[in-house]
Amino acid sequence: MTEEICYMCRRPESKAGKLLHLPPNITICNDCLQKTINAFNSYPMADYFNMNGFTPDMFSGVNGGNGADVNNNGYNKDGVVATADNDGDKPVEGQDGDKKDDGKQSPPVFSFGFMPDMFGGQSNLKKKPKKKKPKAEIDFNNIPAPHIIKEKLDEYVIGQELAKKQISVAVYNHYKRVAAEKNRKEEDIEIEKSNMLMIGPTGSGKTYLVRNLARLLQVPIAITDATTLTEAGYIGDDVESVLSKLLADADNDVEAAEHGIVFIDEIDKIAKKKNTHSRDVSGEAVQQGLLKLLEGSEVEIPVGATSKNAMVPMATINTRNILFICGGAFPDLSDIVKARLNKQAAIGFKADLKDKYDKEENILSKVTTDDLRKYGMIPEFLGRLPIVFAVDELNKDMLIRVLSEPKNAILKQYEKLLELDEVKLEFSEDAKEIIAERALERKTGARALRAIIEEFMLDIMYEIPKDNNIGKVTITRDYIEGKGSPVIEVRT
Incomplete structure (x- = not known):
């Protein structure tokens, strides 16, 4: 007696176990059926079924797709049931359960209920062609000077002279460093990157400044925020998801992404929580997770997704040449700065008044790393952001x-x-x-x-x-x- 085999893996029933019988004349094992269901969420239907030997005709007609002009529900365009002996133009005998003259019952209609678009058929949706960004070779000749970058930013951003100078010089030095790395010899001096921390009240133009910088430079720039980050991605995203956005902006070009810029907004939201008795998965733990990215390390990230799973390909990115710019409003940080500045207030002729700095407009310009540490930023994190500057409040x-x-x-x-x-x-x-x-x-x-x-x-x-x-x-x-x-x- 001939033993049945699985249609997909070709294993006999003795090895694959009990086989399931699916019309039209398909036998499949439990393992292959489960793999097929799991693949629906990760592969386009046409690619998956063509890869495994299936064709759309198997699911639109009867006994291998013999029904012409039949849709996936087993009906023709006029709504009449279609069978192997009938294309749906007229009803057949025995359609309501009666027997035909030859004593045979009409063959059953089989359909998975899939839409034609799932098999790569005709669709009314037109995909917009993706524009590829022009790639600029990083060398000393095409790096814009700081004053040119600032002039371009002046067209979009009013005021914030110090912030624009800081960003212009940092970006210029960053790409000089990247260009020098390509031609560096072993005995040459190794230049370290200078990540930045930008502090300023809400609505002062921190994110707007970086968005316009991204518009001016022909390099990959990812703008993300720290509010969704948690340790190891418990609820939101993990810290490595910021690199996934950078890779997507670089059109999945790993080499281009390794020379890009990442702006992490709302960085103050991951400050260490005070008086907490539970695990701080969205505060200090996120700062510790970002340490390896800021310093420079090789990180595996998913391509085309923000979370790792078995169905997504992985890419390795070295963050050593990626410039990180962090920004945050840091509410109530001004109170910490004022408390430090008023420490020397005492009784006497040379004493400062306690309300001396209450009306100071840009009090955040006097911020130090000690103030940020008291706010809740860990010293290791601040040590990897050597450039700290404030954005002026708009008057x-x-x-x-x-x-x-x-x-x-x-x-x-x-x-x-x-x-x-x-x-x-x-x-x-x-x-x-x-x-x-x-x-x-x-x-x-x-x-x-x-x-x-x-x-x-x-x-x-x-x-x-x-x-x-x-x-x-x-x-x-x-x-x-x-x-x-x-x-x-x-x-x-």
Whole structure:
């Protein structure tokens, strides 16, 4: 007696165990069936079934796919059941369970219920072709000088002169170091990288500064945040997921990713928790996990995913030549700085007043590593971030400039929107002042500007498309304060 074999692994029933019988005439073992189910989540359907000898016809027709014009549910386009002897144009005898004249019952219709798109068939969805970033060879000739980088940043970022200088010099030195590494001889001096820590209140432009740096440089830059990081990825992502984003930005080019820049925002959220009696998986443990990345080590990361599993290929990245920039708002850090500065206040003629630094606008510019250690950052972590600088808090004059001077200023965006309706939009100087004053009251920095403008621009954006005779709209302070209306001019 001939023994049945598994359709996929070709093992006989004596070795594979009890075989399952699937129409049309397919026998499969439990192991292969389980592997098939597991593969649904990781392989495209067409690639997987073609790899194992399956074809779409097996699942659309009967007994190997003999049904022409039959969909995956066993019905033709007119909704009539299709069988091997009938393509679905008309019902057959015995369809309701009756027997045919020859005494044989009509063959059963088999379908997995898969959509045609799962087998690589026709689809109405069009995939957008991915743009490949131009790769710039890292050498001494194409490294932009610090003053050129700063000039480009000046077009987008208002103020923050110290921060722009620090970043420009750090990026320039970083790529000089990378270029020198390629030609370094054994007796040459080895240059260490200088990671940075950027401190500043919310809305002061920390992330915006790095985003524009990424726009200007032809190098891979990953911008991520530390809020989702946990030790070994207990709930969120592990620390190595920041490199997965860098590799994705480099189009999975490991060599390009090893010369990239990583910006980790909200770094203050992983500060050591105070008075905690449970395991700190999202605080000090994350800082310890980041140590090896900041210092430089070989790390295995998944390609095309943020978590490691058996179905995802792995790539090894050396972080020795990756520049890390960390940024955070560090709320209440100013209180620690003031407490340190007021330690020498005492009774006497030369004593400092205790409220001397209460009205200091940029108190964070006086921060030291001791202040950060008291805040909750471990010494090993701070030691791997040798450059620490503060971003200035935006004042009224800076907010007014932010409204209209940058290349993609908020007011320029609204002017462009109304220009598409052939309407000219203008803001008076006193209107800009009241917007800046209200933004200061919200204490969220430049982020408050758009929220304020959205409030009073709602009615204008709603009413203007109604009247084609409007040619110009001027926003005044009285309109923003609710005491008047905008100045509207009719087209000539």
